[in-house]
Amino acid sequence: MNREPVETLLRPVESLGRVSLDTLGSLGRFGRFLGEAVGWAFVPPFKVGNFLERVHFIGFRSLSVIILTGAFTGMVLGLQVFLTLSRFGSEAFLGPAVALSLIRELGPVLSALMVTGRAGSALTAEIGIMRITEQIDALTVMALNPMRYLIVPVIVAGVITFPLMTALFDVVGIFGGYLVGVRLLGLSEGTYFGEMQTFVDMADIWTGFWKSLSFGVIVTWVCAYKGYYSGHGAEGVSRATTHAVVLSSVLILVWDYFLGSVLP
Amino acid sequence: MIRIENLHKAFGAQRVLQGVTLEVLSGEIMIVIGRSGGGKSVFLKHLLGLLQPDAGGIWVDGVDITSLRGRAMDRVRERYGVVFQGGALFDSMSVFDNVAFPLREKTDLSAEEIAARAEEKLTQVGLGGMGHKNPAEISGGMRKRVAIARALVTEPEIVFFDEPTTGLDPVLVNAIHHLILDLHRKFRFTAIMVSHEIPEIFGIAHRVAMLHEGVIVETGEPQAIQRSANPVVQQFIRGEIEGPIHAT
Numbered sequence: 001m002n003r004e005p006v007e008t009l010l011r012p013v014e015s016l017g018r019v020s021l022d023t024l025g026s027l028g029r030f031g032r033f034l035g036e037a038v039g040w041a042f043v044p045p046f047k048v049g050n051f052l053e054r055v056h057f058i059g060f061r062s063l064s065v066i067i068l069t070g071a072f073t074g075m076v077l078g079l080q081v082f083l084t085l086s087r088f089g090s091e092a093f094l095g096p097a098v099a100l101s102l103i104r105e106l107g108p109v110l111s112a113l114m115v116t117g118r119a120g121s122a123l124t125a126e127i128g129i130m131r132i133t134e135q136i137d138a139l140t141v142m143a144l145n146p147m148r149y150l151i152v153p154v155i156v157a158g159v160i161t162f163p164l165m166t167a168l169f170d171v172v173g174i175f176g177g178y179l180v181g182v183r184l185l186g187l188s189e190g191t192y193f194g195e196m197q198t199f200v201d202m203a204d205i206w207t208g209f210w211k212s213l214s215f216g217v218i219v220t221w222v223c224a225y226k227g228y229y230s231g232h233g234a235e236g237v238s239r240a241t242t243h244a245v246v247l248s249s250v251l252i253l254v255w256d257y258f259l260g261s262v263l264p
Numbered sequence: 265m266i267r268i269e270n271l272h273k274a275f276g277a278q279r280v281l282q283g284v285t286l287e288v289l290s291g292e293i294m295i296v297i298g299r300s301g302g303g304k305s306v307f308l309k310h311l312l313g314l315l316q317p318d319a320g321g322i323w324v325d326g327v328d329i330t331s332l333r334g335r336a337m338d339r340v341r342e343r344y345g346v347v348f349q350g351g352a353l354f355d356s357m358s359v360f361d362n363v364a365f366p367l368r369e370k371t372d373l374s375a376e377e378i379a380a381r382a383e384e385k386l387t388q389v390g391l392g393g394m395g396h397k398n399p400a401e402i403s404g405g406m407r408k409r410v411a412i413a414r415a416l417v418t419e420p421e422i423v424f425f426d427e428p429t430t431g432l433d434p435v436l437v438n439a440i441h442h443l444i445l446d447l448h449r450k451f452r453f454t455a456i457m458v459s460h461e462i463p464e465i466f467g468i469a470h471r472v473a474m475l476h477e478g479v480i481v482e483t484g485e486p487q488a489i490q491r492s493a494n495p496v497v498q499q500f501i502r503g504e505i506e507g508p509i510h511a512t
């Protein structure tokens with residue numbers, strides 16, 4: 001019997017099957033990666049030195065980027081929201097409008113995106129280079145767990161620095177809105193800050209906090225994972241870096257929408 | 265004793281190891297030779313537990329390490345010292361810290377004791393006083409020597425060398441070989457070394473094994489290998505172009 005027509009028919013099915021299995025397989029690996037890291041995060045000895053280094057790298061060295069983007073975001077908000085509100089004669093609400101957009105949305109999202117660009121890509125490249133130059137294998141054969149030495153410090157640093165960076169972004173942004181709204185456009189200082197206190201709830205701050213905290217996990221998880229499993233050679237690392245930035249950014253926005261719809 | 269039996273490994277359609285069988289006695293220096301791309305590094309990575317074989321077993325003192333995971337494999341690795349082909353130095357640390365690192369992480373020695381041992385090992389590989397440099401600032405040959413110092417600083421029982429001397433000048437090749445022999449005399453470790461240094465290796469190996477097309481085609485003492493009747497071995501150690509091995 002001639003089996004060729006059957007095989008030709010089955011080939012697309014076969015490759016579809018292989019692609020789905022591959023995708024499922026790497027999704028499983030992706031999930032297990034975080035699971036393992038979280039597990040090791042609670043097992044001493046803790047690598048405090050490595051952790052502080054990562055806080056410095058992800059947090060401290062992103063400060064200028066955060067301050068710059070925070071200030072301009074606040075100023076743009078101040079200007080645009082003022083112009084919009086003045087059409088309804090309700091400029092008095094500029095303060096709460098700026099503060100709420102920053103605290104609930106723009107602060108967490110924009111600072112996460114900026115840190116992804118500044119530190120996330122570098123993190124993927126660094127871990128990827130350690131992979132291709134066998135430094136990760138060297139840790140493994142020294143019977144030192146690369147998860148504990150390399151990955152846990154990164155993720156814990158992300159969890160701690162992202163909310164702090166976001167808080168800074170919010171504060172600088174609110175000040176930027178103040179510069180434009182009060183200093184430039186003539187709103188009274190008391191109105192700007194007073195209305196803010198009336199309208200901004202603790203719940204808004206918690207929303208921003210949970211967002212920034214989960215973005216910290218997402219960005220460090222994706223970037224560390226992509227570096228850890230980067231392909232061969234310089235090309236493998238550069239591809240991993242691109243993927244890490246794209247995937248982090250997409251996940252930030254998707255997760256932001258999701259949290260925005262479940263959190264108060 | 266390390267016993268490797270019928271080890272198979274393929275990457276996709278490429279069959280790299282096709283039934284490697286080899287015994288390495290305790291305290292012996294076994295040197296594995298074979299063509300570039302022939303699977304020597306892949307073979308070593310199986311012994312280190314970095315790759316899992318498709319079939320076959322590896323016994324280290326009677327324990328099959330291919331079935332070991334996590335802590336159990338780490339206990340075997342604690343007896344190992346490894347010199348990777350590319351050095352695999354941590355480039356976030358200075359040369360000195362690279363050598364001191366295994367002691368800091370795996371022993372309870374005092375800081376002074378660690379500093380003394382690390383400096384001693386660096387001096388033995390001819391790099392005394394170079395500890396403050398970064399791996400990125402030193403030459404390829406120096407990186408190899410730092411990797412050797414780092415592998416030996418914990419005085420391991422079993423040492424793996426993946427081409428420890430490739431790319432070094434002839435004087436250094438001899439110096440490194442002498443260093444390995446010296447340290448071997450002192451610590452009696454088992455050494456499995458991949459090397460292309462023919463004929464120098466015949467002066468330091470206890471036995472030599474040739475890996476060719478996925479199998480060990482011959483094992484024997486240096487004189488026996490040099491007199492081998494196997495045309496593959498003869499062609500390889502003479503570096504001839506004509507013969508059963510095709511230069512591609």
Ligand SMILES: Nc1ncnc2c1ncn2[C@@H]1O[C@H](COP(=O)(O)OP(=O)(O)OP(=O)(O)O)[C@@H](O)[C@H]1O
Binds near residue numbers: 280298299301305
């Ligand atoms: N992780 C891997 N995935 C796919 N292929 C691999 C992998 N590691 C090695 N190979 C392939 O296996 C073959 C053997 O490689 P290996 O590095 O063991 O050669 P080698 O004998 O050490 O060569 P050299 O003397 O040049 O170091 C090569 O063709 C290589 O492309």
Ligand SMILES: [Mg+2]
Binds near residue numbers: 305306349426
């Ligand atoms: Mg090799």
